[in-house]
Amino acid sequence: MNKIHPTVIIEGDVKLGENNEILPYSVLYGPLEIGDNNLIGPHVIIGTSGEDTKDPRYDASNNLIKIGNNNIIREYSVIQKPRYEDSTQIGNDAYLMTGAYVPHDAILYDGVTLSPHVAIGGISRLMKSCTIGMGASVHQYSIIGQYSMVAANSAVIKNVKPFSRFIPGKPISINLYAIKKYGFEAFEKEIASYVLEDIIPHNLEILLIIEEFMKLHLASKRRLY
Secondary structure, X not given: OOEEOOOOEEEOOEEXXXXXXXXXXXXXXXXXXXXXXXXXXXXXXXXEOOOOOOOOOOOOOOOEEEEOOOOEEOOOOEEEOOOOOOEEEEOOOOEEOOOOEEOOOOEEOOOOEEOOOOEEOOOOEEOOOXXXXXXXXXXXXXXXXOOOEEOOOOEEOOEEOOOEEEOOOOOOXXXXXXXXXXXXXXXXXXXXXXXXXXXXXXXXXXXXXXHHHHHHHHHHOOOEO
């Protein structure tokens, strides 16, 4: 059973799983697929058309948003419909804090954290368990690698390596917090060599993470921090 406040507006083909809670004055436009155990805060807007300067009034009535399970989407956040690809997507266990902006065609992988007032550019890929600091902005088409961290108030204009920490004006460093949090301590030296010196690790698990990132990075044809 879902708990939906009576002031919530739901229009179109909206599919809800179980045990979701949607708080006052939120607006959901279909087509929209939402899984289980999600918390959607007050004044959240999901399903408006993307803000695309090439076609600002495009017809998004049939464009799909997919949201997985166990996500927290706090007040005043916005998630927009795709314009160029099949769907805008949020995976599982994401934490979107107050005023997060998820644009057209973005994909947020599992475990992504967007701190308050983060703005993501269109067609970006935020990979598993990356964290974007308060007030940061991410350029369109960006690839943010797994377990990386972007500092507060950053303007991200290149791709960010897995396990790295991007702080404007400083060299790329290692995201030790994520290494400890997600249990990669045994591979810290290999991760450090990759982040700081571009030395490819031998451990298969770390190698697969990097290969997944590199596939998206190379396809994006963008530069790398």
